[in-house]
Amino acid sequence: MTKFIDLTLSGISDGAIYAAVALALVLIWRATRIVNFAQGAMLMITTFIAYAVIGAGASYVVGFLAALLSGLALGAVTERVLIRRVEHAPPLNAVIVTLGLYTVLVAVAGMIWGNTPKSFPAAFSLRGYTVGGTTLLFTPNDTFIVLVVIAVALGLAAMFRFTSLGLQMRAAAFAPEVARLLGVRVGRMFTVGWALAAVAGAIAGVLVAPSVFLGPNSFDPILIGGFVAAVLGGLDSPPGAVIGGLLLGLALSYVSGYEGSALVPLAALAILVLVLMIRPSGLFSAAQERRV
Template identity: 65%
Template sequence: MGRFLDLTLAGLTTGAVYAAVALALVLIWRSTRIVNFAQGGMLMVTTFLAHTVAGSGGSYWLALLVAVLSGLVLGAVVERVLMRPVERRPPLDAVVVTFGLLVLLQGVAGMVFGGTPRSYPPGFDITGFRVAGHQLLFSPNDLWVVLVVLGVMAVLAFVFRRTSLGLRMRSAAFAPEVARLLGVRVGRMLTVGWALAAVVGAVAGVLIAPATFVSPTAFDATLVFGFTAAVIGGLDSPPGAVVGGVLLGAVLSYVSGYLGPDVVTFAALVVLIFVLMVRPNGLFGRGAERRV
């Protein structure tokens, strides 16, 4: 029973990390209808900048602030410089651009920061809580990660459902021509969407970094699992991203604990295929309306 509880708590923490990345992907999709495969590279760059601040004597919170601000600028620049020229082209062109951006960011990071993995300091104690004499695999830092992800999900859900900004962002993504006729500045909304998604990704990078080493390719696997979580939950749903991340984290934790880490990737593929067979639009996704 103790082993099952430890695996569950470990899966909750890992799932929260996947959910954070999934939230960034969902935000991009909801505001631009683009799957940003460069998200891992973008959060890697902002995490490196935060690591530089922390390594120079700055506090954890100052490093987090630097990551957020650099993510805001990076997201806006990427949309203006790289994504705007392919805005009216077929969607595949934008996907190719994001793949190219990922390779570019990893190459530049390798030249600037080097390829040696670096450790990142956690924000809180990483010693697990003790309950009834048992040391849990769940620490104050893990609790911080879970609470931040839940908070980000709540903020995103509120923005998209309850604010005029969210309404304008959705209209710019789904019906840009109609939105322009209604006075919505579509270009500005796309820039805001990319900037906000980069901010969420930057926060995710700082949350992930203490559990792994920071290097140009350190977040590739996290991006893959985050994308899987987003698809499982539904690319249109912030709560779905969180549920998908936690579900995937729990399943992979059980698989790793009972069957071994070698089959974790295969288990993620099985979960993804099963969910898509049962719910093609994800657990919280909305099916497309059929027109006759």
Template identity: 60%
Template sequence: MQQFVNTLLGGITLGMVYAAFALALVLIWRSTRVVNFAQAPMAMVTTFIALELIEHGQSYWLAFVVALVSGAVLGAVVERVVVRPVEGGPELNAVILTLGLFIVLHAAAEVVFGNRYRSFPAAFGIRGMKVGDTTIALTGFGIFTILAVLAVMALLVLLFRFTDLGLKMRAAAFNQEVARLLGVRVGRLLTLGWALAAVVGSLSGLLIAGGSLVSPSYMDTVVVYGFVAAVLGGLDSPVGAVVGGLSLGIALSFVSGYVGSQLVALAALAILMAVLFLRPDGLFAPARERRV
């Protein structure tokens, strides 16, 4: 019973980590209709900026805020300098550029920060909590991760459903020409979308790094599982991203705990294939109208 509880709690924490990254993918998709494969190295760079500040004596929370601000600046610069020149062309162009940026940021981080593993601190304890005489696999930092992801999900739902800004961002993403005719400043909103997505990505990088070792490649596997979580819930749904991440984390935790860790990647692939076969737009995507 204790193993079951610990496996479940570990899966919840792991799932929220995937959900954090999936939320960044959902935000960039909803605001620009681009899948940003460079989201992980962008988050990695801002995490290393925070680590440099911490190692030079600054407080964790100051470094935390600086990382988020750095993410916003980096996202805006990437949109203006890298993505803006290919906007209006085939959508695949922007995707290819983000893949190229993935490689460039990796190489630049290894040159600037080195490729050795470094310890990243956690804001809260990383020891399991005690319930009576039993230690359960839920840490203070794990609780912080869960609350942070739920807060981001709530803010994104509020942004896109209940604010004029969110409506304008979605209009600019779906049809730029019509949005411009309606007086929407498309260029600024696209830049804002990239900046906000980079902030959420930076948050995911900090949550993933907390209490563990980091290197320029520490988020590479998260790209895969975060993308699976986003597709599982639906790229248009913040709630779906969290539910998808949570479901994936729990499923993979049970596979690792009861079947074998070597089958985790295969299980993730099987889940992705099943969702794409049964509901290609994701579990939380709106149902399409049937035409006779």
């Protein structure tokens, strides 16, 4: 029973990370109908920036903020400089561009910071809570992770739902030409979408870095998890991304605990294939609207 509780709790913590990455992917998909394969590399870069800032003597909070700001800038610049050129091109062009960006960012990080994984500080203690004599696998830092991701998800939801910026972003994503006609600066909304996505990714990077260590390729599995979570949630729905992330986190945690951690990547892909076969529009997507 303790094992089950442990696996559930660590599944929630992992799931929160997948949820944050999935949110980043969903934001970009909604805005520009592009799957951003560079997301993992982008959040790796912003985490390295946090690492550098903290290494220079700044506090964890300042490092966290540096990651957020550099994410904001990196996302906006990527959309403005690279993606804008392929937005009207066939989808494959954008895929190639994001894969290319991934390669470049990984190489650049390797050149600057080397390929040896580095340890990254955690915000809070990594010693599990002790309940009635048993130490749980859930740590104060996990609590922090879950709370931050919940805050990000709620913040994004509130922005989309209650602000005029969110309104314009939804309008731009749903029907760009119509939105433009109504005075929405569609291009700017796309830039904001990418910037916000990169911020969500940056948050995920800083949160997960203490447990995966920091290296140019250390976030690749996280990106795969985020991608599966996003597809589970329907790619189009931020709440779906969060639920998808949590479900995936739990499922992978049980697989890892009961069957062995070697099966985790396989299980992730099996879930992806199953979802795509049984319900390609995702578990939580509303009635499918196709772009004409």
